[in-house]
Amino acid sequence: MSARIALRQLIRPLAVVVTAAALAVPVGLVSAQGAAAHPRGGEHVSWQDTPTGSTAQFRGLAPVSRKVAWVSGTEGTVLRTTDGGRTWDDVSPAGDLSALQFRDIEAFDAQHAVILSIGDTTGAFRIYRTSNGGRTWQLGFTNTDPAAFYDCMGFWDARHGIAMSDPVDGKFRIITTKDGGRSWSVVDPAGMVPALDGEFGFAASGTCLVTAGSRDAWIATGGGAQSRVLRTHDGGRTWRAATTAVPSGPSAGIYSLAVRGRSQLLAVGGDYALPDAGVVSATSFDAGHRFLAGGANGGYRSGSAWLPRTWASAIAVGPTGSDVSTDAGRHWRTFDTTSLDSVACTRDGACWGSGAAGRVTKLVSQPGR
Template sequence: MNRRAFIAGAAVLTATPSLALGKGAADGLGGIRIPASACDSELRGLSPTGGKDYWASGSKGWLVRGKGERQDAMRIVGAEALDFRGLHAFSDSHVLAMSAGPGDASQLWRTRDGGKTWVQVTTNQDPEGFWDSIAFVDSRRGFILGDPTQGRFTVLYAADGGETWSRLKPEGVPPADDGEGAFAASNGCFAIGRHGQAAFCTGGAGKARVYLSRGGGGVFVALDTPILADAPSKGAFACAFAKDGTLWVCGGDYKNPTAEGVNLARLAPGQITFEAVPAPAGYLSGLDIHGGTVMATGLAGTIVSHKGAPFQQVSTAPMNSVRLTGKGAGVLCGPGGTIGLWKA
């Protein structure tokens, strides 16, 4: 493991935002404010840190430290070519950024001073590997999900805040089907529940599956979902646990964002069969839940349900990721350095 400290350059932008509204605006579900972009990046990683503060990350080595409409954009010197699709902010100052790519293009970087300096924590040592997502249970325990190598998905685990990583025993993860993979589209393909559950979702091999562990991530079982995955561009892209243990999953076809078909499903606590959930058509890559609010987003726009009501579209603006900061507030990110601020 090589550790090198770098200084990051920053750019600041504050701009008058636009407002992207959907059909749900008239029903009290609000709209999404979109400030001018601070960087030219396909933003996919997203991690709120409390209040209006958040971090986002994406292609061309860009990261954004945001506070509401204000965005401080930065690049890590020496990492400008990396695609930071995964992100976990422990606090405003302490952040882990994970790049996705083949072999050693998958890397993990850390800042403890709000982005002034960055240290490379580790690099993927498997030339066949490709990291897709990073998620933490708490300040110590975390997971990195990678595409299959040696016939099974790679699940790395850390118990020291992300300093050292080891692969879980391969026999704990069922064999992957030919062509099956996870999608590094929103850092949402790996989810952690409140009661020791862990799950990740896949596609591209004829059926979209969710691998579920109800015991802390040691042993996973593979469950089919009703989301189509009969092409490499199709499948389940993101999953998330509700407070009651319900597991939600979303997806579609990123090459045909407006296609019809099941794009949302859920698994009730204790069940083994996913049920399709009616929702406006379109590809969904990001998903989050806060209390009774469920929001999903993708290149076809953003949809939301509150307290079990039918899903409605609140915006047609293309996005990649969403994180809710309250039952009526959230932050999104997407193509072209887009940041979206949702308020009901």
Template sequence: MSAAQRVQIINQNKSVSIRGLSVVDDKIAWISSSQGYIANTLDGGNTWKWRQVKGFEKADFRDIEAFSAKEAIILSSGTPAMILKTTDGGNTWKVKYSQNDSTYFLDAMDFDKPNHGFVMGDPIKNKFLLLETKNGGNNWQSIDGPDAINSQAAFAASGTCLILKATPTVVTGGGAAEVISKNHSVWQHTSLPITHGQNSRGAFSISGDRKRLVVVGGDYINNKRRDSTVCYSINSGQIWLSANSFPSGYQSCVEYIEATTFLSTGTAGTNISMDGGKNWTQIDGQSFNVCRKAKRGKLVLLAGDSGKIGIFKK
């Protein structure tokens, strides 16, 4: 393990699984979890205020997008599939989208501007569900999503199988490990050198800057399997290369830190790459689901099962 980087645990003693994490700046961050819980911090992750969203005690909030200490959006993945918004720091929430059809399962959400974002869900009739908002999550419209082959899906593991750069970009698993992005009006599918072919395998997360991108994944059932868990691109996703050395196993989330540094995490531990995804070193052996860096700042947080929260130190 690296002596320079480590993960400082902030024990919350909560019996919830945290998958949603949004870091606004070096002080403000939000998390969303199972059993209808959300929490936020105003001091960089050292202390957290927890709330159970009234009426949603059984909801599994798989992703969250926060904009300030007051405003955030959460999505409930299963039936009913819902999107909720708060403007008062999480004290009250309003439903902005609801779908009782059991075929709807929401996986991830991302915004490129405070008023503009997307939510994606599992395929319905061989087409990925894609919702768009143009007014800060107050209204959502279904738009034409990419095609999906049989048994292909996205993973609601960390909310990072969808990112917005110039266009929406999706990574998938199951029947096919692909990166799918929109070029003008056409969805382009590119195969990834990531293990796939079973429902537990595939690409789970994507992150990067304009040219350098990294995708992580693996097999969450066989989470110690290391091969075919990471690939990277240095030309904006035109060509994808398998890593030279791999992380400690299955990784559900990757986050771009700076320059050529990426951090990834999963149930098999937390790993770092200093060379753009080519080689990886384990820095922590504990299980996490998600790692995110501040939109404005340097704070990096991690979160996982049993209410576990970590602060990345370097």
């Protein structure tokens, strides 16, 4: 196993035993029924676990709505619910794929999804797709370059997608698809900015790469002297970089990005080797050209999302808890101290979380008392 792969495989919560206990704090979020809540409202939020019957660690999370959600994780596991998490179906690809970790999943509805795997061999980096709810999966990409390490992917629509690898020959490698993941092509690296010494991405929640519009995408980095966000506005052909105040180092940097519209970005991260240490976040209001230092999270955070139907609320999750901000990342408040790896929200007002020990949760709220 290479040193790079060993480092990525180590990125997992230090505490894998989770409980259903949650601490509630007043914030302005969506209600449990998806109704809009004013950002200054007195909502009390918490996570409500849904029973999956699995022990896998789910870093891949792709909710489609309040009813439909997909998760992917260790031991080649993929689950899907169509009833809001009351029941989960095992829709894992057939065959002996237990050595694979599906670190990222992108879903478009209850039938169509794409998954990205990592492992400790070159060929373990694969991309599969399904068009029948996971009954069958088709292999669309297998990595053949031992220097590549694919971390994350994203889609602009059901046909056009993008995935990124850690630097190969001094530049991050980009692959794209135009047919929903059936086939992938390496993008000419001439348009990519040079990587910093030691710079790479983190395959921690599938959100080190995010997309918006029809051609915009952003990549989060760490590992080097500075944490950066790389941006493209032409579908991945050319890229520019912006530095951020999020600390960077051998195991530190930006682990997660969240985008709202095409201009508002949130960056969270930290150092997975020091999960309890607070770390500043960063925000951009100009599509990633410049990042402003945000408030400190409650610890290392591997996932983030803007909360729907709010003005400026966001959530960040990690192995030591979940934080919420109601002012676009300027200040954060911890509302839960249990472990999650990923968080994502849907257009109809639902927010889902996933993590170790088969945990999948939904965000619920109650009026302030």
